[in-house]
Amino acid sequence: MNHNPDILLTLAGNFALMSLFAMGGANAAFPEMYRLAVDVMHWMTDRQFADLYALAQVTPGPNVIVVTLIGYHVAGLAGALVATIAMCGPTCVFAFFVGQVWDRFKEARWRLIIQAALVPVSLGLLGASTLVIARVAGHSWQAVTLMAVTAAFTYWLRVNPLWIFTVAALLGLAGAV
Amino acid sequence: MPDIAPVRPTPTLFQLLVAFTMIAIFGFGGVLYWSRRMMVDERKWMTGEEFNEAYALCNFLPGPNIVNFAVVFGRQIGGTIGAFLALLGLLGPPFALVTFFGFLYAHYGDIAVLQRMFVGVAAAAAGLTISTSLKMWQPLLRERVGVPHVIALATLAGVGVMRWPIYWVLGVMLPLSIALAWWVRR
Numbered sequence: 001m002n003h004n005p006d007i008l009l010t011l012a013g014n015f016a017l018m019s020l021f022a023m024g025g026a027n028a029a030f031p032e033m034y035r036l037a038v039d040v041m042h043w044m045t046d047r048q049f050a051d052l053y054a055l056a057q058v059t060p061g062p063n064v065i066v067v068t069l070i071g072y073h074v075a076g077l078a079g080a081l082v083a084t085i086a087m088c089g090p091t092c093v094f095a096f097f098v099g100q101v102w103d104r105f106k107e108a109r110w111r112l113i114i115q116a117a118l119v120p121v122s123l124g125l126l127g128a129s130t131l132v133i134a135r136v137a138g139h140s141w142q143a144v145t146l147m148a149v150t151a152a153f154t155y156w157l158r159v160n161p162l163w164i165f166t167v168a169a170l171l172g173l174a175g176a177v
Numbered sequence: 178m179p180d181i182a183p184v185r186p187t188p189t190l191f192q193l194l195v196a197f198t199m200i201a202i203f204g205f206g207g208v209l210y211w212s213r214r215m216m217v218d219e220r221k222w223m224t225g226e227e228f229n230e231a232y233a234l235c236n237f238l239p240g241p242n243i244v245n246f247a248v249v250f251g252r253q254i255g256g257t258i259g260a261f262l263a264l265l266g267l268l269g270p271p272f273a274l275v276t277f278f279g280f281l282y283a284h285y286g287d288i289a290v291l292q293r294m295f296v297g298v299a300a301a302a303a304g305l306t307i308s309t310s311l312k313m314w315q316p317l318l319r320e321r322v323g324v325p326h327v328i329a330l331a332t333l334a335g336v337g338v339m340r341w342p343i344y345w346v347l348g349v350m351l352p353l354s355i356a357l358a359w360w361v362r363r
Contacts, residue, residue, distance in 0.1 A: 019239060019240045019241075020239045021239065051282065051288050051292070052279075052282070054288065054291060054292050054295040055275065055278045055279070055288065055291060056275060057206065057295055057299065057302070058205070058294060058298055059271055059274050059278060060201060060202050060203060060204045060205045060270075060274070061202070061204050061208065061267070061268070061270065061271025061275070062207070062208050062243050062244060062271065063241070064244060065271045065272065065275050068271075068272055068275050068276060068279070069275055069276075069278070069279050069282075072279035073279060073282075077276065080272070080275075080279065084268065084272060087240075088240065088241065088264075090240075091238065091239045091240025091241070091244070092240065092244065092248045092264065094238060094239065094240070095235065095238050095240065095248040096248050096249075096252055096257075096260055099234075099248065099249035099253070100252065102234060102249075103253065109362070112362070113355065113358045113359050113362060114355060115230055116358040116361075116362070117328075117351070117354035117358040118237055118351075118354070119317075120317065120324075120326070120328040120329035120354060121237075121328060121329070121332050121347070121350050121351055121354050122233035122237070123229070123233075123314055123317055123329045123332075124328065124330065124332025124350070125236065125332060125333075125343075126236075126310050126313060127310055127329070127333040127337060128332065128333050128337030129337070130303075130306050130307055130310040131333075133303045133306050134303045134306070134307060136299075136303075137299045137300045137302070137303035142300075143296070146300040146301055147301070147303045147304040148304065150300070150305055150307075150308070151304040151307040151311075152308075154210070154305055154308040155307075155311055158218075161203075161210065161305050162203060164301050164304075164305075165206070165301050165302075167301075168297035169294040169297050170297070171297045172294045172295065172296040172297025172298060173290065173293050173294050173297070175293060176297075177296050177297045
């Protein structure tokens with residue numbers, strides 16, 4: 001681990017830049033994170049990246065939290081903080097001001113038109129990423145079953161998904177998925 | 178409840194912090210499900226339509242979408258402090274947890290057990306994403322079939338089925354959708 005200021009600047013610059021292009025959620029930025037951490041900067045091996053990704057996925061919270069782990073791996077606690085703030089800070093400030101404008105023009109015609117236009121495209125993107133996620137996760141019939149059962153239980157029966165995740169983690173541990 | 182029930186409950190700053198903390202600590206495999214459940218189903222701070230509208234805006238802002246959502250919603254409730262508290266709730270606990278995991282990983286470096294659990298969790302998380310998507314599509318499906326349905330399905334097919342590059346699809350669909358929305362409301 002390297003704690004010099006240079007590496008913190010590199011982390012900050014790269015993640016801030018990446019966040020500006022991460023439209024459609026953190027998932028869209030994973031390939032770019034991989035390229036940066038493994039191919040370009042050689043901060044970690046392919047295996048280590050996969051490990052950190054898995055760690056972030058079993059941690060509750062937004063998927064973007066994987067950048068915290070990458071930052072921690074590269075430069076300890078300072079790196080974790082710098083990477084997280086760089087990834088979320090500038091875009092949060094931007095979202096704050098857009099939210100302000102958006103509220104001020106609540107009744108404006110142009111806002112109603114843009115809003116009406118964004119919703120279906122956003123739902124289309126959500127549907128597309130659902131397809132992709134389901135295809136990747138459904139690698140065996142057991143995984144497909146678990147996926148279908150989770151979807152049905154949370155859609156119709158409103159079962160708390162925490163129970164399902166507990167069972168799913170145990171099934172995975174037992175090698176049954 | 179002794180008070181007169183308001184049409185739309187508005188959270189206090191403390192309730193805001195608690196809600197986003199809960200979204201974060203329950204949010205295995207992504208937080209969209211818990212955000213919608215908390216905002217729409219449990220606290221009733223938004224309708225399903227309003228959630229879709231806020232999500233759509235945040236989806237097209239740069240950066241992680243639910244993080245943007247926390248800022249936009251928190252600001253509406255309590256200005257700068259509200260935005261900060263929502264962010265703190267959403268990112269604080271996961272930051273602490275994941276840093277602790279990172280520490281353990283740096284010292285032991287073997288997460289074969291976690292990797293195995295991850296396979297199960299990933300399948301369940303995908304199932305949760307399916308049910309959240311279906312719920313979010315419902316307001317659209319209830320409407321009479323029209324332009325928005327075509328736009329949504331075309332985007333879904335372009336990105337999810339044809340696997341065309343997302344920026345190309347958006348470059349076509351966003352202007353088209355805006356033009357059609359304007360034309361319908363002219």
